[in-house]
Amino acid sequence: MLKDLLPRLQQGLxxxxxxxxxxxxxxxxxVIVLADGTASDQERETDCTLKLSSDNLMKLLSGKLNPMTAVMSGKIKISGNPAVAMKLADLLKA
Incomplete structure (x- = not known):
């Protein structure tokens, strides 16, 4: 299921x-890792990690889950540099 998201994320990058x-x-x-201009399903260390269910990831990427609301309600847990997570909003905009 996550592999299906890779082409869309790669296109955005x-x-x-x-x-x-x-x-x-x-x-x-x-996992899905965005780094060095690519989207990958290979595990590696990153500046920021978002822990969430695959269902919530699909909702986040489709615009059906507000990132701030999800963080506040515990649906997404952020570790590492939160400034990197903030840049994600620009990448997801159509």
């Missing part, structure tokens, strides 16, 4: 600048 590295950690479902 090709058209918009994203500095730093960010990992979506969906536990047993896997």
């Amino acid at each position: 090709e058209t918009k600048s994203f500095d730093g590295s960010l990992k979506f950690d969906c536990g047993d479902a896997g």
Whole structure:
């Protein structure tokens, strides 16, 4: 399921600048890492990690989950540099 998201994220990285590295950690479902201009499902250290369910990741990327509300309600947990997570909003805009 997460692999299906990689092409969309890769397309976003090709058209918009994203500095730093960010990992979506969906536990047993896997990870998606945005780093060095690519989207990958390979585990690695990143500047910022967002822990969330794969379902909430799908909602976040489709615009059905507000990032701030999700963080405040505990649906997303941020570790590392939160400034990198803030840059994600620009990448997700159509």
